[in-house]
Amino acid sequence: MTIGVVVFPGSNCDRDVRWATEGCLGLPTRYLWHEDRDLSGLDAVVLPGGFSYGDYLRCGAIARFAPVLDSLKRFAADGGRVLGICNGFQVLTELGLLPGALTRNRHLHFICESTPLAVVSDRSPWLATCARDDQFSLPIAHGEGRFQCSDDTLKKLQDDDAIALRYCRNPNGSVADIAGITNAQGNVLGLMPHPERACDPVTGSTSGRAILEALLS
Amino acid sequence: MAAVDSARAGSPKAATETISRATDRRTARLVPVTRCRFQRTVFNVQSAAIERTPGLSRFNNSRSELVPRFQARVLVQLRPSVLDPAGEAASAAAQRLGVDGIAHLRIGKAVELELEAPDEAEARRRVELLSDRLLANPVIENWTLELSQS
Structure with missing residues (x-):
């Protein structure tokens, strides 16, 4: 049972994720360089936050062509668990594993704060320990986190019960207050908040542990 | 041995x-x-x-000399339904500058490129593919292409 953490040029939360999963939760973890293609032996993969490839063109637009993501598409299609955090969420939408897109925050500011979230779907394995409408706070840190999608896509997300988390106080203008979504199957989760920054008690909160523990549950 | x-x-x-x-x-x-x-x-x-x-x-x-060279200009714009906060900020700044009457301001990007292709149809096909798969994200952006032979 091992977690892989993808390292793109420009990722900056890869070590935070590994500290959270391995250091705080005791889950075996290894890094995956963006040119690796071999995902054998991995049970879950995390795309961490940061600025992959400098966020050139659009966030996640260049990362989409990284060799490791070819393998990741097959990994996800076979039911492997994939968690995209912040920039990782942006990469997953560019890659097409999740619908929609992440755009500039409504007020143009880079937001770095702790924000209250509510559980929308308790169906997905990621929030199995939570009940619908449970609330907890997680840190957010992004300039381009405004989730955007067409009305049809929003309806499909609602019909599939694929909206995992919503903001209690929408900080960035996201459609339907969306903070995180899953794919229809539920094995791929993308979210803008950083659960890995709320795992070590010294950071003031451990409310992110449930999501990371779900990687190997 | x-x-x-x-x-x-x-x-x-x-x-x-x-x-x-x-x-x-x-x-x-x-x-x-x-x-x-x-x-x-x-x-x-x-x-x-x-x-x-x-x-x-x-x-x-x-x-x-035999391979035609084309110049392409791809304009990428946010779809009309997508909020453009940077455009709104620029519009507000225009007012502060004293430039009145701006009814509409949206910010996009222009990508200029040159390519060699056997003919215009093939050049167009390649740049359309590039625009659709890389330069623009069809979920939030539209693009238009201007193509001319140099």
């Missing part, structure tokens, strides 16, 4: 000499094996490059 060779094969240098001598017998005599391979490889690469990319001037190829 065989006994001597196998006894010397323990050291890397001895192994190399054995291989070189064995290969010499099959190929040209006295020509170092690696050098021979290197030259052949380089020659193959050069001839292949000339065949595939006749327009590259560094090969001083007279056929370079």
Whole structure:
């Protein structure tokens, strides 16, 4: 049972994720360089936050062509668990594993704060320990986190019960207050908040542990 | 001879000499094996490059004039339904500058590129593919293409 953490040029939360999963939760973890293609032996993969490839063109637009993501598409299609955090969420939408897109925050500011979230779907394995409408706070840190999608896509997300988390106080203008979504199957989760920054008690909160523990549950 | 060779094969240098001598017998005599391979490889690469990319001037190829060159300009804009906060901020700044009457301001990006293609239809096909798959994200952006032959 091992977690892989993808390292793109420009990722900056890869070590935070590994500290959270391995250091705080005791889950075996290894890094995956963006040119690796071999995902054998991995049970879950995390795309961490940061600025992959400098966020050139659009966030996640260049990362989409990284060799490791070819393998990741097959990994996800076979039911492997994939968690995209912040920039990782942006990469997953560019890659097409999740619908929609992440755009500039409504007020143009880079937001770095702790924000209250509510559980929308308790169906997905990621929030199995939570009940619908449970609330907890997680840190957010992004300039381009405004989730955007067409009305049809929003309806499909609602019909599939694929909206995992919503903001209690929408900080960035996201459609339907969306903070995180899953794919229809539920094995791929993308979210803008950083659960890995709320795992070590010294950071003031451990409310992110449930999501990371779900990687190997 | 065989006994001597196998006894010397323990050291890397001895192994190399054995291989070189064995290969010499099959190929040209006295020509170092690696050098021979290197030259052949380089020659193959050069001839292949000339065949595939006749327009590259560094090969001083007279056929370079034959491949048409096109200039493309791809304009990428946020879809009308997508909020453009940077455009709104620029619009507000225009008012502060004293420029009145701006009814509509949206910020996009322009990508200029040149490419070689056999004809305009093929050039258009390539740039359309590029625009759709890389330059714009169809979920949030539209694009338009201006193409002309240089």
